Amino acid sequence: MVQIAVARSGPRSQEKRAEILRRAADAFRRRGFHATGMRDIARSLGMTPGALYYYFRSKGDLLYFCQQHSLRRLLGEGRAILSRPGGEGEKLRTLIRAHVETLLDETGGSAAHLEVRALPSGRRPWILAQRDAYETTLRRLITRGVRSGAFRPVDPKLAALAILGAVNGIVLWWKPEGPRRPAEIAGAFAEVLVGGLER
Amino acid sequence: MVQIAVARSGPRSQEKRAEILRRAADAFRRRGFHATGMRDIARSLGMTPGALYYYFRSKGDLLYFCQQHSLRRLLGEGRAILSRPGGEGEKLRTLIRAHVETLLDETGGSAAHLEVRALPSGRRPWILAQRDAYETTLRRLITRGVRSGAFRPVDPKLAALAILGAVNGIVLWWKPEGPRRPAEIAGAFAEVLVGGLER
Amino acid sequence: MVQIAVARSGPRSQEKRAEILRRAADAFRRRGFHATGMRDIARSLGMTPGALYYYFRSKGDLLYFCQQHSLRRLLGEGRAILSRPGGEGEKLRTLIRAHVETLLDETGGSAAHLEVRALPSGRRPWILAQRDAYETTLRRLITRGVRSGAFRPVDPKLAALAILGAVNGIVLWWKPEGPRRPAEIAGAFAEVLVGGLER
Amino acid sequence: MVQIAVARSGPRSQEKRAEILRRAADAFRRRGFHATGMRDIARSLGMTPGALYYYFRSKGDLLYFCQQHSLRRLLGEGRAILSRPGGEGEKLRTLIRAHVETLLDETGGSAAHLEVRALPSGRRPWILAQRDAYETTLRRLITRGVRSGAFRPVDPKLAALAILGAVNGIVLWWKPEGPRRPAEIAGAFAEVLVGGLER
C-alpha cells in the first residue's frame, strides 16, 4: 500500500523509481524546478539523462510524483490526526509538527509540492484536488475549533492559508546542514501559529 | 524619491522603465521567473522583446529591480513603523498589514522578491543584504516584545520566519480578480499571526 | 583633391566624416571589424549610433572608406617611389618604410584594409582592384630588380606577398603605447625583407 | 599522442571531435571567426547546430582547440628542428617550410591560430603562452645565427615578427583550389625570408 505512490507499469523496479524521486525532489527543493535539469538529476544518481526516461515519462511527471508522494503522506497524517480524540488546539499543533517534519524529511525527499504551476496540465487537477483536500482538512479543524470555542473567531480559510504559507515557506530557507533540527522548528512553528488562534 | 529605485543611466524615460517593471513583476508573480519569457513581458507591453533591452540589460536585471523596488518600500515602511511610539503588538500588526498591502499592490508591481535564486550572481548580495535587514527589523521588534512582556517567550528568529513565510506565501495563491481584497487579507493575517505571540 | 576620398554628397561636413573614419579605423584595427559595434564607434566620438548614419550609409561603408583612404595613400606613395630614379633595392626599402609608417600613422587611422571579407559585396570590387593595383606596383618593382640583376631570381608574386604579409601583420601586434616607434620598425622590416638575414 | 589535443571528457568519439575541428578551422580560415556561424559549421558536417554542443562547450572552445592543435604541432616541429645539427640558415629555412606546410595542411585543419582576440578570456592565456613559446623558439634561432655570424646583425625580435607575419599572412589569400601548392609557397617564402632579395 505504501508503494502505490511509486509502483506503476510492471517490472520497472520500484526501488529505483523511489530513489530517483528522492533525488529529484531534493534537487527541485534546492534549486527550483525550472533551474534543475534532467542532467542534474541523472548525474546525482550516476545515470545518463536518457535512463531517467525508462522510469518516468517526463520531467513534469517527476515533479508530479514527487508532489503526489508528499501530498499523500500529508493527507494521510492529517486525517489520522483529525480522527483522534482531543482538543482542537492540540490537534492543530500535532498537525503542524507532522507537516514540518514531513517537509524536512530528507529521505522522504518530499516538499516539492509547491511548484504547482510547473506541473503538466494533465496532472495538475489531481494535485490541486489533493492539495485542496489537505487544505480542507486543515480548515475543518480550524472551523471546529472556532465553533467549540477553543479558537478565536477567525476566518478559517485565511487562517489555514496563513499556517500553510508559514510552514511551506520553511523549505525556502532551511538547509539540512544548517543549525536547526526539524523537530525544533516544528515545535516553534506549532506554538507560534496555534497560539494565535487559541483564546 | 520613489523613483530612485528606477532612475538609472540617463534619459531612458523613468516612466517607461517603471511601467516595464510593473508588468514584469506581475508576470513573475503569476508564472514564476523561469516560466516567464521576455516575449511574454514584451507582448504584455505591446513591445518587441528586443526593445526591453533598451531599458534593462537582462532578464535578471528585470528581476533585480523588481525586488529592489519591493524591498526598498518594505524596509522603509518597516523602519518607520518601528520608530513610532506604541506597543509591540500593535506595531507588529501594522507592519504585517503594511507588508501584505505592499505585496499585493498591483500598481507597485512589487512582490517579486521571492525568487532570490534566479538573481544574477552579481546582484544577489545587495538583495540578500536588504532582505536580511528587513528580517532583522522584524526580529528586533519581536525581541523587544518578548523583553517587554508583551509577547510570549518565543524564539524571535523562528517567529519572524513564520510570519514572513505566511505573508510572502500569499502571492502564491492570491489573484487580483479573486474575491478577497488586500486589506481584508492583511487584517486577518495580522490578527492570526500576532495573536499567537501575545500573552 | 586630397579630400576626394572623403568628400561626398554635398554639405555633410568633410571634417566630421574624416574624424569618424579615423575613430572607426582605430577601433577596427584594435578589435577587428566584427567585434566593433556602431555603438563603440559612436561612443568614442561622443555621438549616438544613429548619428553615424547621417554621415555613412552603413557599417560596411565605414570599413570601405577606411580602406579606400588607406589604399589611396599607399598607392600614391608607391607610384611616386617607383617613378623616382634609383636602384630597385633602395626603392623597395623606401616603399616598405612608407607602407609601415602609413599603417601605423595613428592620425591617419588607416590600416583597416585587411578585412576584405567584411566589405559589402558591392564595394569589394573597387577595393580588390586597388589592392591588386598596389600589389602589382610592388610586384613590378621586384620584377625589375630581378631583371636588372639587383635581386635574386625569386618569384615576384610570392615575394610581393611575403613582403605584404610581413608588413600588414604588424598591425596585429603593434600598439601605439608600446616601446617601438614606427620608424624603427619600418627600418628593421625594410632591412630584413630586402636584404634578408644571411650574409 | 597527437590526439591529446582532442581527447577530453570521456567517450565523445575523438574522431568526430577531430572532424568537427577540421571543418571549423576551415570555416574560420575562409570566412573569419565572427563571420562563421555555428550553423555554417554544423551544415558543413551534416549536423544540427545543437549537436555541436555535445562535443564542444561553445564556439569559443572550437576556436581554442583549433589553435591549440595548430600551436602544438608548430611548437613540436620548431623544437625538433632547433635541436638538430646544422647551420642556422638551413634550420630557419626548414622551420619556415614546416610552418607553411602545417598552416596549409587542410586535413590538419589548423591555421586558425590568428584570431586570438576572439578566444574566450579563460582560454586566452594558454594560447598566448604557447604562441610566445613559439615566437621565442624562432627568436632564439635568429639570435644564434646573428652570434655565429651566419646572419647579419638584425634585431631578432623584429626579424621574427617579420617572418611570422609573412607566413601567417598566407592564410589570408591562399585557397586550396588555387594554383600554388603548399610546398611551392613554402620554398619560396623560406628563400625570400632567409636569403632576402638582394644578391
Place this chain on the structure above:
DNA sequence: TATGAATGAGATTTCATTCAT
C-alpha cells in the same frame, strides 16, 4: 544635425526528449 526609441533578423546556447543499439 542629432537623438531617443524601436525593430527585426540572427546569433549562440540550453534542454527535454528520442532512439538505435
Place this chain on the structure above:
DNA sequence: TATGAATGAAATCTCATTCAT
C-alpha cells in the same frame, strides 16, 4: 536497462539599422 548521440524548439540577447521629432 542503459548509453551515446542527436534533434528541434525555444530562450536570451545583440546589433545594424530606421525613423519621427
